[in-house]
Amino acid sequence: MRRRITARVAPYAALAPVLCLLFVFLYLPLVADFDYSLHDWSSLSPTWRAAGLANFRGLLRDTLFWQSLRGNVLYAVVSLLFQVCFALVLAAVLESRMIGRRTSTCLRVAYFIPSILPITVIGLLWQVMYQPDVGLIDQAMNALGLGNFAHAWLGEPQTALPAIIAVSQWQWTGYLTVLFIVAIRAIPREIYEAAEIDGAGAWHRFRHVTVPGVRETTVLMALITIFGAMKVFDIVWVMTGGGPNNASQVLGSYMYRTAFRDDRVGYASAIAVVIFVLCAIIGGLQLHWSRRREAA
């Protein structure tokens, strides 16, 4: 009897600490954030003033909010192309017989290393690389006779955000490549051998064996990438602080500035709610699409 009770209680007891932590540090702040977003308050407010949906209506009229959202969308699109599509191709190439095993191992390590570096280090490193005249990028361009394409990458509104996005691709594409390699290795070799016997070339093996074989991983990677793009903050804050003239602002940096610089916590909470809702919608749609394909 006691053993049966223990067996029934044990899983919950094991989960309890994690659930408590999740509740205190994730779900409770999440619920609180919805409440905050319905109030007009700052860190110095003696009282909170109920604002209804005024903060959300304010967001609809806020050009900087829409500009920041566009920044996130650009971030997500480029990240999907590089960190998911390109990483999958790269993984397939590294796992193919086109490249020797030793070379493949070296390349995997080389691609993976940026992902283990701290974001601040990467931000500061690339800040120097992007500097006009003395930065490595412009110097390399000048040396290659491409001086006309040299820019003050982080100092010009047209190039600041793309330059930051490029750094993110440099950092994370290798990491996702390694995850795809793991997924590709889980595909039974017999399927590849059968495809080869049937005369399938490298492209057809990739198209009809690899891609379907890593679909679950792809969906997961796409989700993580989009969520990451929606939540991005640190690299933007380190490299440009959202500047120049807000040109590289994304929702995360705009929310942070609104909360901690402009001291409009209610408004910043509304931005946080929007980020959450966007992530939830995108995640839901993607999972729904994935399940439909599985069912089909």
Place this chain on the structure above:
Amino acid sequence: MRRRDFTKGMLAAMGAGLAVAEGYAPARAQGKVTLSFLHKWPEPQNIVFFRNAVDAFQTAHPNVTINMDAVADDPYKEKIRVAMASGEIPDIYFTWVGEYTRQFIRAGRVLDITRYLSAPAWQGRFAPATLDAYKTDGKIYGVPIEVDAKFMIYNKALFAKAGIDGTPAEWPAFAAALNKLKAAHITPISFGAQLAWATVHYIGDLNAKLVPSDVRLADYTLRAPPDKLFTDPGYVKSLALYRDFLTNGWFNRSPDAYTHAAARASFFAGRAGMMYQELVEFGQINGTRLARDGWDFFPMPAIPGGRGPQDLLTGAPDGFVVSPTCKYPGVAIAFLDFLTSPKQGFEFTRITGRPSAVLGAVDAQNAAPQTLRGMDTINKTKGLVLWLDTDVESRIASAFLAGGQGLMDGSDTPSGVMAKVRTTALQVQKGRG
């Protein structure tokens, strides 16, 4: 041992007597006292001073424990807001003067310490302009520890190479010097505006020179009527003059791509003729190429025809305020008294290289001749133009900060920036009712 105890007792009694005479409760007369102390100087050379000072105060007041915490400039802004929102307000904490402190005063988060600082021991300790920065509506809310101002530092060797004699006192001579440097293929001014605060040091100074003081102060404090708020044409002229630095080729290329630190490194390496720098940065010149080339400084030149006072300096004191929730305000004031005593003032400059706000604490023994002259200039100035980004409400500051960058990268115009500043100011004013 007994003698030491006796001596300690005597010192305690003397200290208590002095404290009572100075108008605040003696730290010794109370039981165990714990104070929290938050500031923004965690850098190794700076924290040494504060650790020494806290240790010395605790040794002199064994019943007092000071829990010190320090975070750097930028994270401090977040940390103090989180502390305010949580209600865990440090007993003694740092604030920037101007609107930054005024917002805490309005919210009742700063103790009025006028009665403490009226005591004789405090009189004549700080230059009037320095202490005035901590006054609001005639009341004193803070104690300055250091004083800072912006000066145009120049490289003597590069000035000589460009054929510039003397230092410019007025704008036409300044423009001529900049053009001579440019003609000699020397970057006239090293400037890094990637962190936008650097832009408003120029804009704030130019605003003060081109906008009448009463108009500017009414705008900055949002006391101007809505139809007049930030409408003075001097603001647009100020921004246009600031933009001229770039369009005339007086700044290095793409200032928005460089941090202030990177621009400073370039200037210290002898790659530019001038840089607009703070007095607290003077100490970093030692051992650089600039030190070998020779350097000096001058205030931002006067603008003939400018409708604001031309003899103000852009700068501000840095210091501390006391929380009204502090259970032992007398002890907190005793600690600030200790921290800004002439001896600690001297130590502050000796250890950190930063200019103490205490009059007479900076001398030839602890500071370079240029720092001494800088201090002298500050002490004699008629007033300080506070940092623009802490002197106006944060959203208005954000509009100036982003606009300053926009002027540098060509994505905005002076009138466009002022339109945004005015719109934001009107919103903030309306919000305050």
